[in-house]
Amino acid sequence: MIWPIDLAILTLVVIAGIGALMVKDLLGAAILFGAYSFMMCLLWSIMGAVDVAFTEASVGAGVSTVFFVAAVFRTSRRTKD
Amino acid sequence: MKIIGLIITVVTGALLIYAAADFPAWSDPASPASTYLSPHFIEKTMEETSVPNIVTAVLADYRGFDTMFETTVIFSAGVVCFFLLRISRREEEEPETRYYRHVLTGVTIQLKEGYKMPPSADFERIDAVWTPPDLIIKTGCRILIPFVQLFALYVIAHGHHSPGGGFQGGVILGASVILLAISHDLRTAVRRMSEKLIGILCAVGVFIYAGTGALCLLLKQNFLDYSALAGVLHVDPITARSHGILIVEIGVGIAVLATMIWIYNNISSAGRYRQGL
């Protein structure tokens, strides 16, 4: 395991997670959530959980983000927090 | 609410940090989790099931019962989304305003109160909220989709030897149809895979899994004991386990494929299939 990469990804995971919750636009939150999932997937593949990482890449970063975007499209992008 | 949330969060976090002190060191090969059950799986999987990918073997055989219910969870999510969102057929058959666009000139025609236009090559039906078609996106996706689907089939079939399996492959297959719906429109995707087909495929996928288990039951073995299939498949019991895993992975793939499209269709159109994302 290469620790600088590891540390960089861990930091990005936390930043993306907080960003998804802070941003004042639901579409932005959905996309940041996709980024969060993808960083998580990288983290797991570093840890050797290849099957889990593969699933997270297709489900978390792929289909979940699409669901979010579709739901935001059907409702509203507006948010107060 | 914010203060209560903060208090609950801090208390939970403190409890978890307090407990983490007694964990075995991280990545320690001598921790109980690594020495109790997992050596059996790692060392015996090959001789007991003949599947090199240990995760696949444990997923679909040793803990196959979990995976069957995992597929059922996805299936029930699909049914719930349909149940909650889908507008009933009677309501949808009310006369609607249709929009048609002349392909060459771009003139839009509005037909009220259920009038239809006879199918012709000059006019295409469009949504009320219409965005101009992007040639690059449409063509790009049309080229991409077959390759995505080919890759998905590879992922399902090669799950015994490499990361992947029914679930990941099914999601990718579903995503290819969702891509079609996004790049064109929902109506195009629904024309390719009708709602009824999707609804039946979901159930069929889970049925393949549970039915394989029930077949083992009928062949006088315990539920999901694939070695019972040896007589049916004309192979030895260990290879029968490997084949049994492949069969259930295909079932998972079908169920997940259909459910992902189903959930997407219902969410993106809020239950009215006439217009979606």
Place this chain on the structure above:
Amino acid sequence: MSEQYPALLVIVPLLSALVVSVAGWVNKRWCFPIAVAALSVSAWSSVGLLFRVLNEGVIVYKLGGWSPPMGIAYYIDYLNGLVLPVVSIVALLNLISSKRTVEQQFPDKTGPFYTLYVLMVTGLLGIVVTGDAFNLYVLLEIASLTGYGLLAMGEERAPLATLNYLYMGTIGACFYLLGIGYLYIVTGSLNMVDIARLLPPLYQSKAVLAAFIICMVGVWLKMAFFPLHAWLPNAYTFANSASSSLIAPLVTKVMVYVMIRLMLTIFTPKFVFNTLAVHDAVVWLAVIAIAMGAVLALKERNLKKMLTYIVVAEVGYMVGGAWLGNRAGLTGAVLHIVNDALMTLCVFLVVGNIVYKIKGYAFGDLKGLFAKMPFTMGAFVIGALSIIGVPPTCGFFSKWYLILGAIQAHQYGFMVALLFSSLINVVLFFRVFEIGFYEPFSDHEGHEHHPAVMAEAPLTMLVPLYVVAISLILVGLYTGDIVNHIVQFVIPKGFM
């Protein structure tokens, strides 16, 4: 065939849920008979299993032919042997009774409704029968997801109430999952019996303590134990009556079963009552739960919501009884799982009948109901007497054991809370009787009809209701046999 009962119990409903779902697309009329047939098979196998447990003791069924702890196994002992028939029979009776309501409320969606219904019963039966801690989580999620779907179809406020339930339920299930992860990291096993075998040397570990607390909080969230009950009343009140009369009797009771299973099988009473010694605090929490449930129920002017607060109070009975840590208390708690499932089913079926005929359940809608629906209200009286705890109905006997346990454990606060809540229940139900009996019937425009015309619910709704009402009395009369032949074997050694 009888050695395959444990598999049939869960597999038959699962397979038929899939068939029902396909039938919903082909011909809707087949859905209901298939669902009834499936749940009848489950009920039959669960009763068969109970008799096998009585004759042979604990049954172990290995799924996939892998012996535990490698694979997943079912363990059926006296505790889940008793709970299984209750779950399957309650679900079957409610299914038959709610046929008309479902056709009235979702004419287009009967297929998905019955699919979700049968899947939910599959999940609940699986939770009760499984011997694997992680398998329990997966089945819990099936039961919850289908439950969200069923509850959200109702009045205008139902989706919001259900979404709140979904947040709370997800936190609860995730806490349970996390607790199992903590146990896995220190023991390396997921099988309940195996974890119990590996745990004793680790009782002083902080990780085990945290695992216990997290699991308990998760399960309490799911069963709506005070102060984590906030999601329950709205979610159950605004749902359609067919779903609420399935979910209100079963979900909280099954979660109480999971709590008792965690306490007795995974963590063992030695850890819970000797190493931890927090049972006094939990019993006091149960006292507050009962008192708050009763007081909040008193405040409601709406029959269904009043009943949901009674459900919250009843959860307090069972949690308190289980945490008293003695023979009588645990007997009372286990008996109350059975009794409360039947009592709650009885009163919620009555609400279902009233909603079917009157289209309302506020106190104002109940005027003159004894004249209008005498048979329905007759069953309501039996259910109400049982909840109050009048002998010979079954509610009296479980309450008797609970009070006995409270006295033996010197928990007089719990005893007072039980008596107080019985008193409040008397007030609650007699207020409803009074409105139903003395006030003249009036329709929504306020025109008084005198005398009210009898408009009883159809026979398909009345027969299951009366089966439940009579079983309330029968279970009460045979309480002694149930305790002597089944419940006393649930009590672990060393309980006084």
Place this chain on the structure above:
Amino acid sequence: MTDLISMVVAKYNYWIYITLMMIGLYAMIAKNNLVKKIVGMNIFQTAIILFYVSIGVKKGATIPILEHGHGPNAHHVVHAVDYINPLPHVLMLTAIVVGVATLGVALALAIRIYNNYNTLEEDEILAQVREK
């Protein structure tokens, strides 16, 4: 002090998981927007998955796919220390699936609520409910 630092360094994955879980839990309780709560719920679930995956990691081991499974070199002796613990991975595949299923149901409910009240802010919805 050095003890503390070495403990922090040795288990840093666990600290990250606890941080993410706290973020998710706080968002689920304190956020006002329904979709934001759903994002928080997903972060909460992924944090638990991260915890499980961290259990499985083993120093000096490779991914849990046997080399030379079939072919001439098959049936050589497999040593457990060479491969990562596969069991948590299996469990977490299931948990990811449960997560996406819950997400679908939650979004469907959010759309239903939006259709009823025309907003996703919880306080605005409650204000509308109180008015009626």
